[in-house]
Amino acid sequence: xxxxxxxxxxxxxxxxxxxxxxxxxxxxxxxxxxxxxxxxxxxxxxxxxxxxxxxxxxxxxxxxxxxxxxxxxxxxxxxxxxxxxxxxxxxxxxxxxxxxxxxxxxxxxxxxxxxxxxxxx
Amino acid sequence: xxxxxxxxxxxxxxxxxxxxxxxxxxxxxxxxxxxxxxxxxxxxxxxxxxxxxxxxxxxxxxxxxxxxxxxxxxxxxxxxxxxxxxxxxxxxxxxxxxxxxxxxxxxxxxxxxxxxxxxxxxxxxxxxxxxxxxxxxxxxxxxxxxxxxxxxxxxxxxxxxxxxx
Numbered sequence: 001x002x003x004x005x006x007x008x009x010x011x012x013x014x015x016x017x018x019x020x021x022x023x024x025x026x027x028x029x030x031x032x033x034x035x036x037x038x039x040x041x042x043x044x045x046x047x048x049x050x051x052x053x054x055x056x057x058x059x060x061x062x063x064x065x066x067x068x069x070x071x072x073x074x075x076x077x078x079x080x081x082x083x084x085x086x087x088x089x090x091x092x093x094x095x096x097x098x099x100x101x102x103x104x105x106x107x108x109x110x111x112x113x114x115x116x117x118x119x120x121x
Numbered sequence: 122x123x124x125x126x127x128x129x130x131x132x133x134x135x136x137x138x139x140x141x142x143x144x145x146x147x148x149x150x151x152x153x154x155x156x157x158x159x160x161x162x163x164x165x166x167x168x169x170x171x172x173x174x175x176x177x178x179x180x181x182x183x184x185x186x187x188x189x190x191x192x193x194x195x196x197x198x199x200x201x202x203x204x205x206x207x208x209x210x211x212x213x214x215x216x217x218x219x220x221x222x223x224x225x226x227x228x229x230x231x232x233x234x235x236x237x238x239x240x241x242x243x244x245x246x247x248x249x250x251x252x253x254x255x256x257x258x259x260x261x262x263x264x265x266x267x268x269x270x271x272x273x274x275x276x277x278x279x280x281x282x283x284x285x286x
Contacts, residue, residue, distance in 0.1 A: 018179070034252070048183065080204075
């Protein structure tokens with residue numbers, strides 16, 4: 001599948017979650033130990049934190065607040081939708097939600113778990 | 122227990138399922154680290170379910186900023202998780218000339234395994250797979266065989282021989 005259009009808003013939130021996952025896994029002692037055992041040292045954690053600060057500055061404050069509010073209570077703030085089902089909580093979305101997917105300015109959230117949603121396909 | 126014997130969900134990893142003929146690139150053209158990451162990403166995007174190549178490339182560069190994935194002896198394994206990909210995928214690539222990749226031994230890299238996984242890795246496939254490949258390339262005989270792979274069939278045979286799957 002080739003690239004498909006994502007709104008700039010969602011792209012930056014994607015980047016933020018990808019980076020947060022990298023930071024979280026790099027700070028997990030068990031995972032870090034496993035990677036070091038494989039031959040991958042992690043000497044530059046500071047670079048990830050400064051990259052996160054810079055990225056967060058590029059995100060609209062309301063979007064950042066929403067993301068961080070969700071990320072505080074759930075492992076993944078942004079999850080894909082498959083077969084009209086939120087892959088965060090596995091609850092089916094209402095039909096009306098599907099019509100919102102064509103609007104690039106609309107951040108869709110799951111009515112059940114509150115996560116930010118996107119269509120992977 | 123070595124990584125090559127890691128299990129997940131009660132089964133030995135079927136390593137070949139993550140590879141694909143379209144993700145076999147024996148003729149990398151790039152000569153710099155940034156260009157290699159971009160070329161690997163483009164090739165991955167061309168044949169996988171990927172939402173946006175820029176997101177994958179950003180993630181890989183940030184992972185490299187943490188510490189090079191050039192693990193020495195001519196091998197690099199760029200890897201990470203991204204929302205932009207739907208399934209765990211592995212791309213194998215080879216550079217005849219070799220690329221300066223800031224590897225731990227400072228030597229040029231000839232063999233690349235790009236591993237990208239989605240965040241929702243419920244079967245915990247990603248880390249054991251990374252471990253298996255890292256362990257595979259520690260063996261000189263495996264690296265020599267990888268250098269000699271001219272087709273995806275050659276690579277498949279090598280993986281089957283080494284992992285039995």
